[in-house]
Amino acid sequence: MPRYARNLLVAFLLLAVLYALDYFVFDPGRRMISPYVARIVMLAGINITLAVSLNLINGFTGQFSIGHAGFMAVGAYSSAYFSVTRGASIAASLGDGLIGWLVALLIATLIGAIVAGAAGFLVGVPSLRLKGDYLAIVTLGFGQIIVVLLNNIEAIGGARGYSGIPIVKSFFWIFLVAILTIVVVHNIVQSGFGRALVSIREDELASEAMGVNTTRYKVMAFVISSALAGAGGVLLAHFDGYLNPKSFEFIKSFEILIMIILGGLGSIIGSIIGAIVLTVLPEALRGFAEYRMVIYSVLLIVLMITRPQGLLGSLDPFKGWRARRRVKTRTEAEEITAEDTRDKDSVDKATLGERANETSLGEGDKRR
């Protein structure tokens, strides 16, 4: 079966599984799980979207963005505004059934993602032309500005919050967006595009010398990351049907940042785990709510001391799978290396140059 067909099949299976879970487990009418658990699972799904999208720019491209909540807010509010003003009429024009609302929700999600992506473009272009930490400062400022704006625009509720947004508490929808985010980020990272991004993180000068237009790639990664954050915001806006500027303050950006640092910058699976842990943890710590931030901080400090690369470092399980497929060539290589080590002792003039080639400079220095 060609790979493309297989990928399509996997996608359909996944959709079926998601739908089945939604239908049999998460349908409130069936009382399979408590609404409380369902809520936490869905919030975890939203957080996965946010963490994985942030990891694209912070983890893989190495550009430090700390205003993710700002882009999320842009996506949330723009889509909410659309849903409140146009959602019902679009759904009605398509018969006001499930299809109608799905189309309306799809359009809302696209609007949220596009508007957030556009905001990312405006923030990214000036700040990503520079090397260094300017992005952190600019995104920090952006996050603050967005909150101030939201507090003062009466059309979207101002400081009172924005209510009356159509509620879509759908496991299927939330995890569809989360999985799409994971797939998009994974496919980007595991491609020529992703290699360019990682090369920027590792050595911007060398990356540019090898022909990578670093500014363009940084901006593209940032725009994609912002757009996906916007999509996460859309989910949140329609989750409770109510938005408040307070929920997009710096602390939210910080939370998402902790998720990816906890899981490991540069690991998608790490971000997913980080998002789940940091969604469940506050619930588990509900008894000591006032100490939550203290516990967070201690947790992070301990992590930085014992495992600075995050729980999973830069692990990519799929990468391991690809490497195992090539296991044959690898074993051959190891055999060759083993042989090389064996005859290291025999002073064979012909191989002397080769040997010297493989002696690292560090070793040489030590001997002297």
Added chain:
Amino acid sequence: MTPDAGVTGANATPPVGAATGIVEPILKTDKCTIRFGGLVAVNELDMAVLPGEIYGLIGPNGAGKTTIFNLLTGVYSPTSGTIEFERKRVDGLRPYEIAALGVSRTFQNIRLFPSMTVLENVMTACHIHTRQTLADAVLRTPRYERDEREHEEFCLELLEIFDLARFRDEGGTSLPYGNQRRLEIVRALATRPRLLLLDEPAAGMNPSEQDDLLNLIRQIRDRFGLTILLVEHNMKVVMGVCERIQVVDYGKSIALGLPDEIRNDPKVIEAYLGD
């Protein structure tokens, strides 16, 4: 514009004769100058590298050799003067634009991508020749698959030539020092350049590694039909491999000629040994 206008410039010695002649230089600088504040790091440098030659740029420490490299590859823009590659002005272009035109380089202190494998390091340099778009990558279209496969095959062939293919899945920076240098050259070659700039390739190498390097540089030139510009202050390497040598000191060109002429040039001896 005469072809050898560069080499007969104010700072250079007369042309070498047979080596210059009618061929158009592949790389040419004209009164190229860069100032950092009050310091003139490169002063009215004229240079003309001919297609297919191995050209050495030497000078004592701090003479401005690496700065010249950074000018040629677009890391810096010259304060005044021009740089032409294949008769096209390249001064003021960004490094990636110059790389796309066919100039590739290595670095004095090796700059591999630490978290990438050997193969990934080289594949990153295929970037200029990539045909996959972002949408292809996200949707994993057949075009993406084909593009990746082509790059992988191309890079493996290159690695094979340098006897590095067996390390394809090792971390690039976990290789021994000599192999890291070679890997960096492979990576530079993967951009498919017509001009290869090597910044002190012999730095940190012992004499036997240096001999290997000399052979390697000649092989690369012959096999890939490249022009090679070499910055080096190791005299043995320079004399052993370069066909023409230009000497710079305090950002100025003080001599240009064949290795034997340079060896006996009193100005060069003075620059290296002091008064």
